[in-house]
Amino acid sequence: MDFLLERMTRQGLARQGTGQPAEVAASAFGLQAQDAAAARLGVRARSSGVDEAGVVQACEVQRSVVRTWLMRATVHLVAAEDLRWMAALFGPMIERRFANVRWRELGIDEGVIEAATPLAHEVLTGRQLTRREFAAELADRGIRLAEDPSAPTHLLMALSCRGVTCRAGDQGRDSTFALLDEWVPSGPAPADPMAELARRYFRAFGPATAADFTAWSGLPSGAAISAIRDELTEVGLHGRRGWTLGTVEPAPGVRLLPMFDNYLIGYRDRTGMLDPAVHGRIYVGGVVKATVLCDGRVLGIWRLQRSGRSVTVRVAPFERFTRRHLDELERERADLERFFGRPVGLTVDG
Structure with missing residues (x-):
């Protein structure tokens, strides 16, 4: 299916x-970056020009990429130059989603957010703190959050929605948070952020439908698509109207995609991308498994097994692999070895 090759390209x-x-x-x-290791592997799948340490350095030292809550109120890794306008665009949507139910349950109301904003500037200036450290600093200053362990996360989400904070470096398995104004320099914003969002989506994900755009973004599609309608090329997709922006030369390929990869989350309709019979093996609760992608189709799942300094890629195919699949997987194994800077083995079940 050519449209799958185009999407992959x-x-x-x-x-x-x-x-x-x-x-x-x-x-x-x-x-997608709620799992930081998966986000790093997402960069690896799209570039042989950087290793794992280089992605960490880009996040924590160069600050050229940043993680925060954006599309669908989930954490994404984005270019620093895109962060501010995207946070301003998605912030109100995230607040609408959480304010009247979850935040109310946690006691995070407008008064708490307003009181926490100047204190966030006070305690985070020149520092990066974990959720627990941030909550402890607020408690020392009179703002005590609910005992629910997710309360600090939701308050930081609320502050991030308003452009106060963003994620910084990691301390082990814990994220730290910084002031957005300190972590990312200000820069120009697009004249029409919603139009730019649609423009970038159809350039990166096309061919796609209006329903795909909404499923990916969590925002209505009508005004966004109308704003750039003259820039889009209309195509038929699963019997519906779809669009692309710009042209690419579709190419085949085999790639090991990490958990939560864009390719598996960026569309409402996954027709052709995977056999419906294996849907439940890939989308498990709120988890999207790491997958083997060939020419735009999902042919299996995989996981990393670590032992000391060695790493093994264990692949579970959904169908019998050909010699081409095995050869391409060997190239992926070698690239993962380059990325991690340590030996990587490959095991294909069955």
Whole structure:
């Protein structure tokens, strides 16, 4: 199916380039990043020009890419130059989603957010704190959050929605948070952020439908698509009207995609991308498993097994692999070895 090859190519997965993390994040238009290790592997799948340490450095030292809550109120890794206008666009949607139910349950109301805003500037200036450290600093200053362990996360989400904070570096498995104004320099914003969002989506994910755009973004599609209608090329997709923006030369390829990869989350209709019979093996509760992608179709799942300094990629195929699949997987194994800087083995079940 040519449209699958085109999608794979637009996502940078067919021809692995040599771009740095910010280039990859801008081109793919964000990488799902609630799992930081998976986000790093998402960069790897789209570029042979950076290793794992280089992605960490881009996040924590260069600050050329940043993680925060954006599309669908989930954490994404985006180019720093895109962060501010995207946070301003998605912030109100995230507040509408959480304010009247979850935040109310946690006692996070407008008064708490307003009181926490100047204190966030006070306690985070020149520092990066974990959720627990941030909550402890607020408690010392009179703001005590609910005992629910998710309360600090939701308050930081609320502050991030208003452009106060963002995620910074990691301390082990814990994220730290910083002041957005300190972590990311200000820059120009698009004249019409909603139009730019649609423009970037159809460039990175097309061919796609209006329903796909809404499923990916969590925002209505009508005004966004209308704003750039003259820039889009209309195509038929699953019997519906779809669009692309710009042209690419579709190419085949095999790639090991990480958990939560854009390619598996960026569309409402996954017709052709995977056999409906295996849907439940990939989308498990709120988790999207790491997958084997060939020419835009999902042919299996995989996981990393670690032992000391060695790593093994264990693949579970959904169908019998050909010699081409096995050869391409060997190339992926070698690239993961380059990315991790340590030996990587490969095991294919069955």
